[in-house]
Amino acid sequence: MRFLFPLFLLLSSLVVVLPGCEPKEDLLTTDSSAKLEFAEDTVKFDTVFTSVGTVSKRLWVYNRNVRAVRVSEISLQNRPGVTYSLLVNGDATLTARNVEIRGKDSVLVLVRATIDPTPADLKPFLVVDDLKFLTNGNEQVVKVLSYGQNAYFHNREEIRRNTIWKADKPHVIYDYAFVDSAITLTIEPGTRIYSHAGAALLVGGKLLCNATFQPAGELKPTDRNVVRFQGDRREAAYQETPGQWGGIWFLSSSRDNVVRYTDIKNSAFGLLVLNPRVLRPFPSVTVENSIIQNISSAKQAFTNAGVQVALDGAALLALSGNFTARNVLMANCEQYAVEGLLGSSLQLDYCTIANYSTLTNRLTPSVILASTLKINNQVKTAAPSLTMRNAIVWGSMREGEELEFVDGEQYAGNISISNSVLKTKKYDNTGALGQRKNGNILNPTEGPGYLFKSTPLRFRGKALDFQLDTLSPASNKALPLPGLTRDLLNRPRNPTTPDIGAYERVNP
Structure with a gap:
């Protein structure tokens, strides 16, 4: 029994001290060298849009650092042709701010694309956008690629x-x-x-x-x-x-x-x-x-x-x-x-x-x-x-x-x-x-x-x-060549005095 009292004091001390010792993965770093890693370098919307439609793709973002980082901004440019929105940590947004990722942890970013309902012959074939991540002053970019026509x-x-x-x-x-x-x-x-x-x-x-x-x-x-x-x-x-x-x-x-x-x-x-x-x-x-x-x-x-x-x-x-x-x-x-x-x-x-x-x-x-x-x-x-x-x-x-x-x-x-x-x-x-x-x-x-x-x-x-031109010095000055009896537009060349160049002149 004489050892129980010192042990009680030791445990009490630990209880007091432990709340003040945060795990490293929760401590925030502001070091500019702390960068993110991405599961893909390009988010590709492989579905071909032939009419108005919405498709979503996932992107895992990794913090390989020991300490946590704060991503001050996640944003897209939204170029003409496709409208994008983001879902970060379950929150729908156009621009996400101050997203914290614990050390050795990750976050899921959901990118949603909605095709512009313009006629097919006016839509761009490809719409390439930049998904930007700003962390401790570092800007990192993941390409977002969407198809706008059936091709x-x-x-x-x-x-x-x-x-x-x-x-x-x-x-x-x-x-x-x-x-x-x-x-x-x-x-x-x-x-x-x-x-x-x-x-x-x-x-x-x-x-x-x-x-x-x-x-x-x-x-x-x-x-x-x-x-x-x-x-x-x-x-x-x-x-x-x-x-x-x-x-x-x-x-x-x-x-x-x-x-x-x-x-x-x-x-x-x-x-x-x-x-x-x-x-x-x-x-x-x-x-x-x-x-x-x-x-x-x-x-x-x-x-x-x-x-x-x-x-x-x-x-x-x-x-x-x-x-x-x-x-x-x-x-x-x-x-x-x-x-x-x-x-x-x-x-x-x-x-x-x-x-x-x-x-x-x-x-x-x-x-x-x-x-x-x-x-x-x-x-x-x-x-x-x-x-x-x-x-x-x-x-x-x-x-x-x-x-x-x-x-x-x-x-x-x-x-x-x-x-x-x-x-x-x-x-x-x-x-x-x-x-x-x-x-x-x-x-x-x-x-x-x-x-x-x-x-x-x-x-x-x-x-x-x-x-x-009608006065061109190239008119009727060529030498006939075997097998080349027609011009660029498949018009017959003069068999004895053809024109120089890709086009045979057509008389009005």
Whole structure:
């Protein structure tokens, strides 16, 4: 019994002391290094909204710190197209404030999305919002992705079996769609492909885009059988804005690609062959009866398997690749229209390059060849080649120079240009690189105002039309080419004296 009294005192002391010793997980930290972790980096509403509807998704938010944190604000921007609301700890709200998460604990955030009840053809295909968490001065963001129309969605999709993209619904690319090597992606006539900001179609195998379609007669610019690639922004302000998505990229393993009767617009690159290891055989792409326009990209760094290279935007860009282009219009590119690098082979027949800058004063020529390129900070060398027949190379360069052959003296024998209209001062001669020969027409005095029906320099505010003007110096100056008896719009060419460029002039 003599030990009971001291034990009673000890227990009494503990009772007094314990309430003042809070567990660490309840103590609040204000340290700026105390950040949150999330179960997902993107909240995806996979349900396709074809009418008014509401869908909810869960997001677990973790506090991995020993001590508790106070999230001062959880909020969404609520961009047009979808209305969001939050449910945090059972409380419905638009913006949650001062949410405490105990140490080594978590909280469930429920995100609810309600589609805007606008007609389907006015809804955006994708609505991307930012779910923001502000903790101890740190802002962390989880993307919220919602679909606003009935479409096929390709979100980081890897295509590993032969696949057909049908034309019954639009296709939307988010981030990328990748065609594996030895796999063929076939795109049906009339298919519409919309890509989100920065998204690209990556082809490691083969792309057959509208490869078998043949119009019965003259093709109208709005023909429903033309395949069309563009960005996913539907607003009028974005209809002709360059650089909205990445473009179509053909990788080192890609072979025998065909792109026909296709419009590609508003991207960073039109068609890009990316073979920085200079692996042979080179990837090859045949482009026919197509339009590539509104292309723009500041220099971008590409890193793949330890190989890094930086490239500017272009309608056709071949890095150790081969392009064959027939009846193709390339217009309004902010950097280059055609770029052949490091051993690439380019053949351009009946092509029109009408390169008028819409955003900036362009400082780059429309067509450029270069035999050297810095890859991984080392200079590689391989001579490119260019064959151009019955083509137009024109644009808005102030210095009047739309051609550039970098170190061209070293591969002058690889350049053959004939029966073409060229805007160039540098090569306005008969030397090894000079182009005043072979039936070429250089710097015609009529100027750009008479070359095409409508250009930004001639008719401001009018719809652009790069068909030939009635007084165009390109009329009846081409040399007939076997097998190329029709123009971009499938109109018959004059069998003896066809017109230069993608369009055969139609007499009124």
